[in-house]
Amino acid sequence: MTINVFIDGAVGTTGLEIGERLAGRGEIALIQLDDTKRKDASARAEALNDADVVILCLPDDAAREAVALIDNDRTRVIDASSAHRVAEGWTYGFAELEPGQQAAIAEAKRVSNPGxxxxxxxxxxxxxxxxxxxxxxxxxxxxxxxxxxxxxxxxxxxxxxxxxxxxxxxxxxxxxxxxxxxxxxxxxxxxxxxxxxxxxxxxxxxxxxxxxxxxxxxxxxxxxxxxxxxxxxxxxxxxxxxxxxxxxxxxxxxxxxxxxxxxxxxxxxxxxxxxxxxxxxxLGKGAAGAAVQNLNIMAGLDPVAGLTL
The missing domain is CATH 3.30.360.10 (Dihydrodipicolinate Reductase; domain 2)
Known part of the structure; x- marks a missing residue:
């Protein structure tokens, strides 16, 4: 099974690092926008809604706007910004923090990556x-x-x-x-x-x-x-x-x-x-590495696939 992933903010520091960790993984298919469409709202909305999992590497306000563009109940979100780290309805994406946290992430629709x-x-x-x-x-x-x-x-x-x-x-x-x-x-x-x-x-x-x-x-x-x-x-x-x-x-x-x-x-x-x-x-366990770990968990894959130990 292939997991369709869209990194919104893929050219930023964290987005580039996530892309490097996902490169060459056959079970992951990246949805990519060319440079002319990266800031096109309709193109972004289409990519957001086509993805199985979206990873947001955006400023806080832009991350909130991106979530609002998702109009289906299928697309799952990992937010690497600080917009939702204390928000209700979001699962905190630190798998090792509490007993049962990894299981909660595996089932979550909305996951906030830790700072x-x-x-x-x-x-x-x-x-x-x-x-x-x-x-x-x-x-x-x-x-x-x-x-x-x-x-x-x-x-x-x-x-x-x-x-x-x-x-x-x-x-x-x-x-x-x-x-x-x-x-x-x-x-x-x-x-x-x-x-x-x-x-x-x-x-x-x-x-x-x-x-x-x-x-x-x-x-x-x-x-x-x-x-x-x-x-x-x-x-x-x-x-x-x-x-x-x-x-x-x-x-x-x-x-x-x-x-x-x-x-x-x-x-x-x-x-x-x-x-x-x-x-x-x-940029590793503090950002991109944690996002990829959360993606792996949500997709039912090896939690450390693509990571450097």
């Missing part, structure tokens, strides 16, 4: 909250740095066109980043985390870090217990692995160029302080 930063944050935090080790009302913080491809074509052009681009820069200083609501909802915590993102002068890769004062929690979990809980949560996952907690450094390139996600529980057992660290490719 890159939330992927790292949620993978680290959600199992510990679910296990009762991290209190749901704790004021969490998350510090993160991404490659500049996460900013799309405009930021890529900015960095590549600059004579001396900044080595790293912090942004989102007003603490109102659009990923925060997604983090809070899917971690199932009471307070929005303090999110401190930054971008580095490297094309791809990401480090997401959550510091935890384990000694201040009522259950006072050890580093070993936290690592064990994460290991159990992802024990059956092909894409999520537990890294070396004894590492002395962690680089942004650790999982760049792959579709996997590595989690580490580092810290000082004597002080009861932990540094939970996730590394991933912002």
């Amino acid at each position: 890159c930063y939330p992927t790292g944050f949620l993978a680290l935090v959600r199992p510990l909250v679910r296990a009762g080790l991290v209190p749901v009302d704790w004021p969490l913080t998350v510090n993160a740095v991404s490659g500049y491809s996460g900013g799309g074509k405009s930021m890529i052009a900015e960095y590549r066109g600059a004579a001396t681009p900044a080595a790293a820069r912090a942004y989102g200083l007003g603490l109102a980043h659009k990923h925060v609501a997604e983090m809070q909802k899917h971690a199932r915590i009471e307070h929005a985390p303090i999110f401190a993102p930054s971008v580095a002068n490297t094309y791809r890769g990401m480090i997401v870090e959550v510091p935890l004062p384990l000694h201040a929690f009522s259950r006072r979990p050890s580093l070993h217990v936290c690592e064990a809980v994460l290991g159990e949560a992802y024990r059956d996952s092909t894409l999520i692995r537990i890294g070396d907690a004894d590492a002395t450094t962690v680089t942004i390139e650790a999982d760049a160029g792959t579709d996997r996600l590595t989690l580490r529980v580092c810290g000082n057992p004597d002080t009861g302080q932990a540094r939970l660290i996730a590394t991933l490719d912002n």
Whole structure:
């Protein structure tokens, strides 16, 4: 059986990466529009409605408009924008996040692809909250740095066109980043985390870090217990692995160029302080890789087909 797929926004950064992962797969047939019709509403509407699965790689408003153009109850949607990540009626496309999440994605008509930063944050935090080790009302913080491809074509052009681009820069200083609501909802915590993102002068890769004062929690979990809980949560996952907690450094390139996600529980057992660290490719498990994983699941295929482990 051939699955007809239309990538709306196929020439954008994420769309191109998805296309690369789907290239040469005999079970996938891509519906493509030539350059003269990419912005033609009637041509797009036809492609959207002809597809078995649509992957939206668009700005938020354009993604909402694309969904409105679908006038049948057969076409299924994966939205890689942030338009529907906390919306009612949409299934969150993080297959490993909760027991039963992959099964829910397999049956869903509308799937929202997770954000890159939330992927790292949620993978680290959600199992510990679910296990009762991290209190749901704790004021969490998350510090993160991404490659500049996460900013799309405009930021890529900015960095590549600059004579001396900044080595790293912090942004989102007003603490109102659009990923925060997604983090809070899917971690199932009471307070929005303090999110401190930054971008580095490297094309791809990401480090997401959550510091935890384990000694201040009522259950006072050890580093070993936290690592064990994460290991159990992802024990059956092909894409999520537990890294070396004894590492002395962690680089942004650790999982760049792959579709996997590595989690580490580092810290000082004597002080009861932990540094939970996730590394991933912002264009891999943080975007295109996750979209292809969701497509595979929805189509009843091997979830990691076409992905780089």
